Amino acid sequence: MNVLLLGAGHIGYTIAQLLHNTGDYQVLVADRDLNSLKAIADLGIAIREVDSADGAALEAAMHGQDAVLNALPYHMAIGVAKAAKATATHYFDLTEDVHATKTIRELAEGSATAFMPQCGLAPGFIGIAAHSLARHFDSVREVKMRVGALPEFPTNALKYNLTWSVDGLVNEYCHPCEAIRNGKLQMVQPLEGLEHFSLDGVEYEAFNTSGGLGTLCETLEGKVEVLDYKTVRYPGHRDLMKFLLEDLRLAGHQEKLKDILRGAVPSTMQDVVLVFVTVNGIKDGKLVQQVFSRKIFAAEQNGRLTSAIQITTAAGICAALDLFRAQRLPQSGFISQEQVSLEDFLANRFGRAYEEHQALTQEAA
Numbered sequence: 629m630n631v632l633l634l635g636a637g638h639i640g641y642t643i644a645q646l647l648h649n650t651g652d653y654q655v656l657v658a659d660r661d662l663n664s665l666k667a668i669a670d671l672g673i674a675i676r677e678v679d680s681a682d683g684a685a686l687e688a689a690m691h692g693q694d695a696v697l698n699a700l701p702y703h704m705a706i707g708v709a710k711a712a713k714a715t716a717t718h719y720f721d722l723t724e725d726v727h728a729t730k731t732i733r734e735l736a737e738g739s740a741t742a743f744m745p746q747c748g749l750a751p752g753f754i755g756i757a758a759h760s761l762a763r764h765f766d767s768v769r770e771v772k773m774r775v776g777a778l779p780e781f782p783t784n785a786l787k788y789n790l791t792w793s794v795d796g797l798v799n800e801y802c803h804p805c806e807a808i809r810n811g812k813l814q815m816v817q818p819l820e821g822l823e824h825f826s827l828d829g830v831e832y833e834a835f836n837t838s839g840g841l842g843t844l845c846e847t848l849e850g851k852v853e854v855l856d857y858k859t860v861r862y863p864g865h866r867d868l869m870k871f872l873l874e875d876l877r878l879a880g881h882q883e884k885l886k887d888i889l890r891g892a893v894p895s896t897m898q899d900v901v902l903v904f905v906t907v908n909g910i911k912d913g914k915l916v917q918q919v920f921s922r923k924i925f926a927a928e929q930n931g932r933l934t935s936a937i938q939i940t941t942a943a944g945i946c947a948a949l950d951l952f953r954a955q956r957l958p959q960s961g962f963i964s965q966e967q968v969s970l971e972d973f974l975a976n977r978f979g980r981a982y983e984e985h986q987a988l989t990q991e992a993a
Contacts, residue, residue, distance in 0.1 A: 629953055632690055632717070633657045634680055634708060635699030636664035639722070639792070642934055642942035643699060646978060647949075648673050649930075658689050680704055686711035693717055695952075697945055701795045706731050709743065716741050718952070720945055722748040724796055724839030726803065733843075736962035742952065744963040747945040749937070750775040750857070751842030752965055753973070753982065754903060757920045758855075759844060760970035761907040764918065768852040768909035771808075773841070774834050776860025776902040777937040780925065786869075787862035789896035791937045794886045800859065801869060802879050803838035806845040808855035813845050819870050821858060827902065828923070834858035835866045843964045852909075860902050900925050901936040903982075922982055939981050946978035 629652065633644055636659035647653040648671060657668045658678035665675040678689050680700055690696055690711060698708045698721035705721055705728040712719035718741045723729060729745050736743035746752055754773050762768050779789035790797075804815040821836045840857040848855055872878050878885040901924045908917040924936045948968065951957050956972050973979040 630654045630692060630694045631656070631949070632693040632696045633699060634678075634686075634689075634696065635659060636661060636668050636675075637699065638935065638938050639941050640664075640699040641668055642929075642938040643697060643946060644668050644673050645671060645930065646942055646946045650977070652953075653949075656689075656693070680708065683707060683711055687715050690715040690717045695720060695949060697949065698722070699945075701793060702728060702799060703795065705729075705745065709735050709745075712741070712743070713739060718742045719744065720747050720949055720952075721745045722752070722941060722945055724748075724751055724800055726806070726839055729842070733962045738961075740960050742958065742960055742963055744948055744952070744957070746842040746965060747948040748941040749777070749901065749903075749944055750840040750859075752944040752948075753940065754840060754857070754905065755842045755844045755965040756968045756970050756973055757903065758905045758907065759847065759966040761905060761918050761920055762848065762852065762909075765907065765909035765911050765916075768848075768907060769854065769915075770906075770908050771848070771852055771855040772904075772906045773855075773857040774860050774902070774904040775840060775857075776832065776834075777940075778860065778862065778900055778902070779896050780898045780900050781896075782862055784893065785864070786893065787865050788893065789899070790889065790893050791896060791899045791935060792941070794889050797889070798882050798886055800837040800839050801873060802882060805836045805838045805857070806841050807836070807857070808845055808849060808852055811850050811853055813849045816856075819866055819873070821856065822866055823858070824863065827904070827921075831863055832860050832902075833863045833866055834860045842966075844966060847964065847966045860904070897933045897935045898926050899936045901940050903940075924982065943978045943981035947973055947976045950976055950978055 631653050644657050647655050656674045658676045660679045669675045678685050695718040702723045702725040705723040709732045713735050732745050758773050777791045807816045837859040903922040905920040926935045
């Protein structure tokens with residue numbers, strides 16, 4: 629299968645490596661950053677310099693490709709999806725942006741090719757896990773989804789290091805969030821809904837952020853009483869971000885905030901990803917709860933330290949492509965994460981990354 633991968637950053641590097649190593653995919657990686665492309669070329673993978681803001685250049689790069697995997701910043705998703713539609717190329721991405729996903733869904737209507745956005749961790753795998761748990765109940769009362777990509781060794785006041793896209797981080801902190809209350813879809817404010825809990829003896833906080841639910845609210849509206857998604861951080865992070873975004877009014881100056889974070893908050897490859905889903909409802913006449921949890925650490929892959937967010941995000945989109953290739957997913961139109969079987973995902977050669985985990989124990993809530 630011929631695959632064009634757009635984006636040669638940390639996530640793109642991992643995706644390219646995973647697909648290339650199978651021998652089942654002919655991968656072409658395109659980016660405008662020649663230094664990033666050189667690192668991928670050193671793996672023996674084909675590269676091409678492309679400005680992804682140029683629609684004509686995108687369409688030219690997609691010529692002869694069966695699928696395009698978009699690992700670019702969220703604000704480029706719509707342009708890439710339009711090029712995929714124009715060239716009849718199957719489309720997969722990692723975007724957490726709600727507006728982009730709605731636009732892509734419109735592009736997918738009546739399409740002979742497939743459009744599957746939000747194939748990462750959250751949105752992505754978290755929706756697969758939550759939907760799978762909910763399917764086993766006669767009626768569902770509450771679905772709670774909690775995900776965090778955290779430094780393993782926090783040292784600053786934010787108790788945070790940059791583990792993924794600053795664009796995506798600020799985007800999810802600044803936009804309204806979907807949730808279900810009393811069976812109806814509602815919008816709630818980011819950084820609100822603060823809660824504290826403990827896993828494996830470590831204290832965490834969680835609060836509303838945008839985009840992590842994907843299309844799950846639409847799928848489960850009217851079928852569950854309560855559903856929400858919150859991002860996990862170490863205690864104190866939320867209050868400092870509210871200070872920056874609200875008190876210092878940087879929510880209205882997001883590019884300035886991104887520059888501050890890039891200049892002041894170090895990145896790290898030593899991270900941990902937490903995935904925690906709880907569903908409770910009625911099953912066989914009894915009120916019961918089911919939990920799905922994972923803790924995934926950075927690990928060395930092919931002689932290179934790979935962060936947990938790289939591992940989980942790349943595994944998500946690679947598994948989606950692999951299941952599509954095996955015709956375990958619809959072959960045209962819009963594909964939601966809820967259409968992926970959790971059993972299929974975890975049995976997949978890429979999805980098995982989520983099985984190499986430590987068990988989590990919730991001590992207090």
